[in-house]
Amino acid sequence: MEYFSSDFILGILGGGQLGKMLLYETRKWDIGTKVMDASDEAPCKIACNEFVKGSLLDFKAVYDFGKNVDVLTIEIENVNLDALEKLEEEGKKVYPPTKALRIIQNKAKQKLFYVDNGIPTAEFHRFAYKSEIADSINNGGLEFPFIWKAAQFGYDGQGVKVVRKLEDLEGLPSGECIAEEMVNFKNELAVIVARNVSGEVKTYPVVEMEFHPEANQVEYVICPARIDDKVALKAREIALKVSEKIQHVGLLAVEMFQTHDDKILVNEVAPRPHNSGHYSIEASYTNQFEQHLRAILDLPLGNTDNKVAGIMVNLVGAEGHTGKVVYENIGEIMRMEGVTPHIYGKKQTRPFRKMGHVTIVNKNIAEARTIAQQVKEKIKVISN
Amino acid sequence: MEYFSSDFILGILGGGQLGKMLLYETRKWDIGTKVMDASDEAPCKIACNEFVKGSLLDFKAVYDFGKNVDVLTIEIENVNLDALEKLEEEGKKVYPPTKALRIIQNKAKQKLFYVDNGIPTAEFHRFAYKSEIADSINNGGLEFPFIWKAAQFGYDGQGVKVVRKLEDLEGLPSGECIAEEMVNFKNELAVIVARNVSGEVKTYPVVEMEFHPEANQVEYVICPARIDDKVALKAREIALKVSEKIQHVGLLAVEMFQTHDDKILVNEVAPRPHNSGHYSIEASYTNQFEQHLRAILDLPLGNTDNKVAGIMVNLVGAEGHTGKVVYENIGEIMRMEGVTPHIYGKKQTRPFRKMGHVTIVNKNIAEARTIAQQVKEKIKVISN
Known part of the structure; x- marks a missing residue:
């Protein structure tokens, strides 16, 4: 073709x-x-x-x-x-095939899939209705705190909530959900796996993520993750196992926890280009979007290595601002070394809406991290 | 704004x-x-x-x-x-301002500008009509061989011809032209200079070019040029001088000859993103297109350094093929390390038409050069 x-x-x-x-x-x-x-x-x-x-x-x-x-x-x-x-x-x-999407689209099914395939993941309970959660707590089957996740249609931190007491469930949708153990983790990691139609497979380096504590959105994505080589290897191997079992075509972003005793637990996956791979546009030999295309068109996969270290900062709408978007101080951050803003083109901002991202690349990852923080402190997504 | x-x-x-x-x-x-x-x-x-x-x-x-x-x-x-x-x-x-474009658009004016501003350039004669060339030769004012260049509207090797005898002038346009000394050069080099509205200026590293001997189109653009540091510095200084004198805003691509005694002669300039800067999309911290935007919008200029070495190969239509384009073996070259094809989107190919380019990046420039040659030998732009 x-x-x-x-x-x-x-x-x-x-x-x-x-x-x-x-x-x-x-x-x-x-x-x-x-x-x-x-x-x-x-x-x-x-x-x-x-x-x-x-x-x-x-x-x-x-x-x-x-x-x-x-x-x-x-x-x-x-x-x-x-x-x-x-x-x-x-x-x-x-591509990805429907079968893979069916497993992924429903978080309860996704979790059961991990269990069935011997993929390490956090403990969880599945509930057909939210109302079953209180019963489970009363019967001693479930303990606070836990993470409530809607089985379907969550996105960008929607459909996920930390539940520390019964009242935290108020206002959440009533449908199918899971209650997941809160993992006491050292790091949140992600690995993107590319698989083409012919079955050629490559993994990107492990990235390290920091989330905003309330909005449940990523603050920094750091590639390569500053972790032990053995842990990185284990994370890539587990991601490969998920990829192999799920038989996707295209990209599969595998989000994982690294526990304090260096276990890797799979959190969730996305069968497409992913926020955790945006750094690749500037930092990688083959960016994740090109790689997704290569995979679904059955072209040879490209090199997933980094040219330089990359850090990604999400640009989310500032609290208290709703309306026509203004990227305050964007000129200032462009003055910084190795900084590239990406503007998604949403004309209206609102609190925590993903409006863009900024990539910081540098040969020295510590230097990149310093600049990333300066970027984060300087730029603001506000309304005028 | x-x-x-x-x-x-x-x-x-x-x-x-x-x-x-x-x-x-x-x-x-x-x-x-x-x-x-x-x-x-x-x-x-x-x-x-x-x-x-x-x-x-x-x-x-x-x-x-x-x-x-x-x-x-x-x-x-x-x-x-x-x-x-x-x-x-x-x-x-x-941007660029009309004044800069007036100097550049007419090659005779451009050459006079170099002379007036003490910018080293090859010897030349200017003629209002092609017919004046023969007179000049007969009077001993001009000797074979020389390069004929139409003063206006040449592009991609059109409007340029090596003239070794009078008959070579046949069929060329009759209007204003220059006859330029054929420089016996060691290398063809280019430096892209970015200048923003406020006057901030940066130069990209020197690139080294190899031209197809007949089509007068670039075969390889190699960045950084494999030349002596002193020569590279001189080339960047001369490019900066041209930039300063011409007072462009945006990019200025300065094409130069390095002679056998390491003199630098300015060949010609283009006040915009340039074929010699395409490598920058994959190889540079700030690619030339982003840099042009930064410059004309008066944003701070980005880092012009390379992340890795880059080589660019033009994809031109093969001889003997005119019609609906096919990129033969494009899948094969994508299997090679660090190779990214760019397809311009022209549906019809014809001999020597610029249809796209391929960038090869690598930490090792010699390795990149080896792969670039494999790319060139493998891919063919044909018609079906």
């Missing part, structure tokens, strides 16, 4: 920032694209060859969209899987 | 591959763009916010286009300068 400057069309479900960054790569290779998103203001609206407005959860919309592309991929996993399955049955190339 | 996710509009005259790569950066920063090009099939047609079809040499088209943007830049220097001048007079920000 000819992909380059040909009639080939890649379909992308979802038109957010991940899709937008994927489009840099389709443009680089002149690969034709069609994007579907529910919003007319989707960041992907320009730079794709055709934009279709439609709900990603609607069977007919997804099916009709998929019929008219050559390969179908996603930039968000909350899509109608029945439509994908029907397309697959009819011979359409859907 | 707010540029990021604002109502600001950058106008770009020209919709070719340089504009297309510039658009990756405007997308990265969500800077609104309007592009004008004469062709409906311009590579820039997608990824800009608005595309206008119009002739770049037409006064009214350029003027009307420029009226409706906030800052106006170019990706090709053959544009109507009277229109730019009028826009400037009316207060529009035009």
